[in-house]
Amino acid sequence: MRRFIWIALATLLLTPNSRFLYAEEGKKLKVVTTMPDFADMAREIGGNHVEVESLTKGIEDIHGVPVRPSIVAKLAQADVLIELGLGAEHAWVPALVETSNNQKIQQDHKGIGDIIVSDGVLPREVPQDLSRKEGEQHPQGNPHLNVDPSKGKAMATNIANGLSANAPQYAKDFEANLAKYLEKIAAKEKEWQAAAEKLKGIKCVSYHRDMIYLVEYLGMTTIGEIEPKPGVPPSSSHTAQLIEDMKAQGVKIVIREPQYSEKLPNDIAQKTGAKVAKVAVMVGGHPEAKTWIETVDANIQALLEAAGVK
Amino acid sequence: MTRYRILWAAVLTVGAWARGRAAEEVEPGYRAVLEQLKTLSEKVDAQEKKLEAQDQTIQDQNRKLKEQDNLLSVYKPGGGKIAAGPAGDVLARLQKVEQQSADALKAATRKKPGDLNMAVGASLNTSFRSFDGPNSKAERPAGQDFNMRGAELVFSADVDTFFKTYMVLNGAADAASNDEAVPTVEEAAIYTTSLSHVSVKGGRFFVPFGRLSAFHDDALPFVTRPRVLDTYVGGESAGDGVQVQALIPIKHFFLVTGGIFNKVGAEFPLLHPLDGTDATNSRRNGAELTYALKMLTSFDIGDTHTFELGASTIQVPDQAMRRNLTNIEFTYKWHPTGSPLREKLVWGTELLRNEVHNTFLRDFNVDTDGDGAPDTVATRQNRRWNTGYGGYSYVEYFLSRHWSLGASADLFQPTDPTSSRANTRHTYDQTYSLFTTYKFTEFSLIRFQGSRHEYHDGHSANEFFLQWMVFWGAHTHNFDMR
Numbered sequence: 001m002r003r004f005i006w007i008a009l010a011t012l013l014l015t016p017n018s019r020f021l022y023a024e025e026g027k028k029l030k031v032v033t034t035m036p037d038f039a040d041m042a043r044e045i046g047g048n049h050v051e052v053e054s055l056t057k058g059i060e061d062i063h064g065v066p067v068r069p070s071i072v073a074k075l076a077q078a079d080v081l082i083e084l085g086l087g088a089e090h091a092w093v094p095a096l097v098e099t100s101n102n103q104k105i106q107q108d109h110k111g112i113g114d115i116i117v118s119d120g121v122l123p124r125e126v127p128q129d130l131s132r133k134e135g136e137q138h139p140q141g142n143p144h145l146n147v148d149p150s151k152g153k154a155m156a157t158n159i160a161n162g163l164s165a166n167a168p169q170y171a172k173d174f175e176a177n178l179a180k181y182l183e184k185i186a187a188k189e190k191e192w193q194a195a196a197e198k199l200k201g202i203k204c205v206s207y208h209r210d211m212i213y214l215v216e217y218l219g220m221t222t223i224g225e226i227e228p229k230p231g232v233p234p235s236s237s238h239t240a241q242l243i244e245d246m247k248a249q250g251v252k253i254v255i256r257e258p259q260y261s262e263k264l265p266n267d268i269a270q271k272t273g274a275k276v277a278k279v280a281v282m283v284g285g286h287p288e289a290k291t292w293i294e295t296v297d298a299n300i301q302a303l304l305e306a307a308g309v310k
Numbered sequence: 311m312t313r314y315r316i317l318w319a320a321v322l323t324v325g326a327w328a329r330g331r332a333a334e335e336v337e338p339g340y341r342a343v344l345e346q347l348k349t350l351s352e353k354v355d356a357q358e359k360k361l362e363a364q365d366q367t368i369q370d371q372n373r374k375l376k377e378q379d380n381l382l383s384v385y386k387p388g389g390g391k392i393a394a395g396p397a398g399d400v401l402a403r404l405q406k407v408e409q410q411s412a413d414a415l416k417a418a419t420r421k422k423p424g425d426l427n428m429a430v431g432a433s434l435n436t437s438f439r440s441f442d443g444p445n446s447k448a449e450r451p452a453g454q455d456f457n458m459r460g461a462e463l464v465f466s467a468d469v470d471t472f473f474k475t476y477m478v479l480n481g482a483a484d485a486a487s488n489d490e491a492v493p494t495v496e497e498a499a500i501y502t503t504s505l506s507h508v509s510v511k512g513g514r515f516f517v518p519f520g521r522l523s524a525f526h527d528d529a530l531p532f533v534t535r536p537r538v539l540d541t542y543v544g545g546e547s548a549g550d551g552v553q554v555q556a557l558i559p560i561k562h563f564f565l566v567t568g569g570i571f572n573k574v575g576a577e578f579p580l581l582h583p584l585d586g587t588d589a590t591n592s593r594r595n596g597a598e599l600t601y602a603l604k605m606l607t608s609f610d611i612g613d614t615h616t617f618e619l620g621a622s623t624i625q626v627p628d629q630a631m632r633r634n635l636t637n638i639e640f641t642y643k644w645h646p647t648g649s650p651l652r653e654k655l656v657w658g659t660e661l662l663r664n665e666v667h668n669t670f671l672r673d674f675n676v677d678t679d680g681d682g683a684p685d686t687v688a689t690r691q692n693r694r695w696n697t698g699y700g701g702y703s704y705v706e707y708f709l710s711r712h713w714s715l716g717a718s719a720d721l722f723q724p725t726d727p728t729s730s731r732a733n734t735r736h737t738y739d740q741t742y743s744l745f746t747t748y749k750f751t752e753f754s755l756i757r758f759q760g761s762r763h764e765y766h767d768g769h770s771a772n773e774f775f776l777q778w779m780v781f782w783g784a785h786t787h788n789f790d791m792r
């Protein structure tokens with residue numbers, strides 16, 4: 001019995017580990033993403049060299065996705081994990097990655113397969129104080145930069161670089177696909193900027209503090225959130241204050257993210273005469289928008305409609 | 311153009327030489343030619359300027375084209391280097407600045423080797439309780455009681471490329487010593503991070519057995535651990551030993567964990583009762599170690615239903631210390647994706663069978679002088695099997711991120727591992743509870759619990775708890791602690 005245990009242990013430990021090697025020629029790279037946004041980009045860039053799956057549908061709260069054992073099995077099989085980073089997924093991804101015991105995707109770039117799309121992007125609102133008085137969910141700065149139309153290029157480039165590092169034999173294809181994709185974004189950006197002209201100066205509030213990048217891109221301003229602090233539930237006193245501020249400052253738009261209840265945003269809009277705009281924080285938030293570009297389109301359309309400047 | 315220049319220079323030189331020789335001798339005709347040449351040269355100069363301007367325009371156009379090119383190549387994959395654009399390339403420069411700032415931010419917030427090379431987290435778990443049962447059924451004073459259930463410190467760190475480590479120190483009020491709370495090492499373990507498929511762990515840690523047995527007190531969904539676990543596992547479910555955990559490399563989740571420990575459970579003897587009680591002089595053979603094995607799998611139905619099924623066992627093979635504890639666990643989770651209220655439901659059930667084989671010494675009277683009347687007390691070795699069944703089931707419904715409501719039932723047949731007490735096979739200790747929790751955030755909560763106890767000996771009691779807990783510092787969301 002004892003001998004059996006030792007042999008079993010030795011076998012487990014000494015088995016050559018083929019998973020450290022690069023994906024072989026002709027074999028598809030297995031890509032797992034935390035958000036549908038990155039899955040869309042990975043498909044655009046990876047083409048038929050990749051097999052992509054998103055762990056979320058886009059209607060979850062990225063800070064609190066339910067932990068399911070089946071995700072562990074998916075991570076264990078993955079060559080690449082694409083995540084937003086900046087602590088956005090800390091409540092669910094680290095524990096699952098650790099349990100998966102997949103060395104390729106160990107976080108903080110300890111594994112070659114860990115791709116962080118926010119790399120090289122300067123986050124806003126990096127807290128000066130690590131106390132959780134300022135809310136519990138944005139300890140490394142505001143991570144919701146995937147809604148920023150101008151960050152598409154940086155995200156796609158990080159994904160392309162990461163895929164190339166994991167499958168150098170396809171790097172040329174990835175590069176070509178990236179160039180095409182960047183052109184697509186560049187073309188779209190003209191439309192988005194035209195829309196921004198119409199939205200410039202309009203004031204809004206949102207449920208969670210996840211709209212700062214989008215609002216800034218569009219030249220709008222946000223005067224507050226329905227949540228008093230990121231991750232802290234709305235309170236009646238905070239809501240009353242918000243309504244007062246909105247009236248005083250002439251706020252026209254209440255942004256409602258699909259993962260939050262409609263009720264409170266609707267109530268607030270009714271009391272202030274503002275219009276509710278459904279703005280997605282991830283691809284999937286607008287059921288008809290299947291890609292990142294389409295989602296940015298749908299978000300801007302929703303804002304144009306709510307602002308009545310369409 | 312240079313051709314004209316040479317020509318003009320030659321003409322001028324010739325002209326100067328001629329003038330110098332005898333200006334007055336120069337014929338008017340020659341002068342006219344000179345004049346003509348001069349205007350011609352002026353015309354050529356103008357032409358030259360025009361051409362230069364055109365050249366400049368072409369160059370400008372070229373540069374603009376190049377700038378456009380550079381704009382596209384800013385995000386060239388492969389190394390992530392940004393092509394240095396010309397001075398006018400504002401966008402590229404902005405991106406460069408942003409990249410540098412992000413790097414600077416990373417560098418500024420990076421820990422240096424001299425910094426604290428570990429994460430520290432803490433939690434505080436306190437309660438007020440009211441218990442109307444008999445004193446003998448209360449572990450702390452019956453009646454009204456404030457209890458510091460736990461003041462916990464968790465240290466964790468990456469040791470090096472190969473290992474991670476963590477330590478859990480916990481101090482809880484001990485009613486037997488004036489509510490003093492002496493910190494004890496609840497867990498202290500090292501585990502591998504560099505092996506694929508498997509993770510090896512050594513030290514003191516929760517044994518792979520069941521579901522809630524591996525939860526720290528402050529991670530339980532209710533105030534008190536189900537009594538069946540406390541009794542059958544034997545209080546603390548941490549042990550000193552080693553374990554191997556393997557995620558079977560298939561598409562389906564299948565986790566197998568096996569371990570060997572000195573012993574499991576505070577109430578179980580560390581040593582063979584007849585080998586002596588002096589730990590330093592006793593010999594422990596392999597059959598007197600505790601072996602644990604756990605298998606866990608899960609199934610999803612759609613995105614909203616998850617079923618987890620597990621089975622585990624704790625075994626001591628030695629005949630005299632024989633222990634055979636087995637468990638089947640079943641957990642159902644409902645978590646509708648995109649539920650704006652973030653509702654959730656967890657239904658957890660564990661069924662256990664506990665078999666302990668106790669060896670104990672029993673006094674009996676001997677008649678040594680043969681007079682028919684016992685006159686001496688002698689000791690005899692006795693064995694007794696105690697077998698019991700038990701289990702618990704609870705359901706907790708999360709109305710929102712903040713509120714949850716739950717109910718639980720917990721019953722078991724007492725089996726005492728250390729005494730010769732009679733097998734109480736046909737009677738159960740039962741506890742029924744209702745509980746509700748309000749989480750202010752991920753880091754603070756209050757909980758109210760009401761419990762009804764029915765004991766196997768006919769006693770009963772009501773118990774009420776108000777519990778409050780906070781967590782601060784570094785915290786990890788352990789996969790097992792959901």
Ligand SMILES: [Zn+2]
Pocket residue numbers: 063137138143144208209210230
């Ligand atoms: Zn957030």
